[in-house]
Amino acid sequence: MGLTDAEAGAGTEVSTMSPNWVTTRLDFLTNWARSNSLWPMPFGTACCAIEFMASAASRFDLSRFGMERMSFSPRQADVLICAGRLPFKLAPVIRKIWDQMPQPKWAISMGACASSGGIFDTYTMVQGIDTIIPVDVYVPGCPPRPEGLIYGIMLLQKKIRGESIADAALRQEHLLGPDGLFLPARTIDEISEPFGNSVHQTRSA
């Protein structure tokens, strides 16, 4: 598969898996199948999970987007939806669930708390699940309405339709580093800085 350097012309970088008619058609087919049969692994911890349940129920009906089946086993899931705030006590749990999910896999961070810690800038709360696992789509809101989550899912479908099976970087496992962290320590400290109203919370005893 793929063109040789000579055929592509000088100055064009070509790999053996460069996009051509066959790979792009194959991409189209796999992405069509993947994006329309996402099996969500619901990780509901708080009020966002109630909105998530509403999204899955008859009025909003997630199954219209091929998400008929909630996969309560991470080993049969495609997309992890973290609906609600994540306390530090659950950090090893969501990390283990993420590690158990087979590739290809995506993650949606639903709501303000999952995305940034939200109002819980305290000793118990992970300041955004992106310090634990890689996140594809952030859905804002407190909690987001079902329409918001469905829009987030459609954004994810759009992202999946733009992926290519030739891109090996997409399917890389992001394991914890030798320091036991997913992101560098400095980055975690930086994105966990207080912001908005929570800068006023530092009140000494």
Add this chain to the structure above:
Amino acid sequence: MTAGPADLVSPAVAGLRARFGTAIIRHQVSCGDTIVYVTRDRAHEILAWLRDDAGQRFDYLTDITAVEYRDSERPLEVVWQLWSLDRKAALRLKVELDKRETLEVDSVFDLWKGADWLEREVYDMFGVTFRGHPDLRRILMWETYAEGYPLRKDFPLRGHFSRAEQTRQALAANPEAHYSLEELSIAAAYDELPADLKTRLAHGERGKVE
């Protein structure tokens, strides 16, 4: 209601004073609730009497908690909230603990089995040790939590460690390594079970055990 403040005092106070004398330090009425301050060393004895005495029968332990005040001179208080199911009466008992000394009181697990998790929570959040508790471990925070006791006033809202360090410790916590003593003892007791029960357990049978 035209009852004066004196009428609102729970009749249990008079009984307590008659029975325990100087062990009852003082009492006060707040929002209609009677609060009795007792000495630490006799708190367990007093609670047992309140539960068992025919005139008191405070048989239901509503809650155990603790209070620390912003004034660092004030002692930390351990609170027992009691309720009498028969008489529909409430009573609050408090013990003051000097923060410069070891925070320690007697466990009431032998009086109320429900005290188990309540005392674990007070231990987890305030660092108060309950003497005689069968399984005094953290209950809300994970077992390897190393930052201290979160509801103490000297505990900063965001914790002592940096966010990166908190994340690292949380990810390394390995919750499966910390099963409770009961869970471990069930597994350990397998060898002592009767042979037929072992056979049935091995087949995953969930039938009635004679």
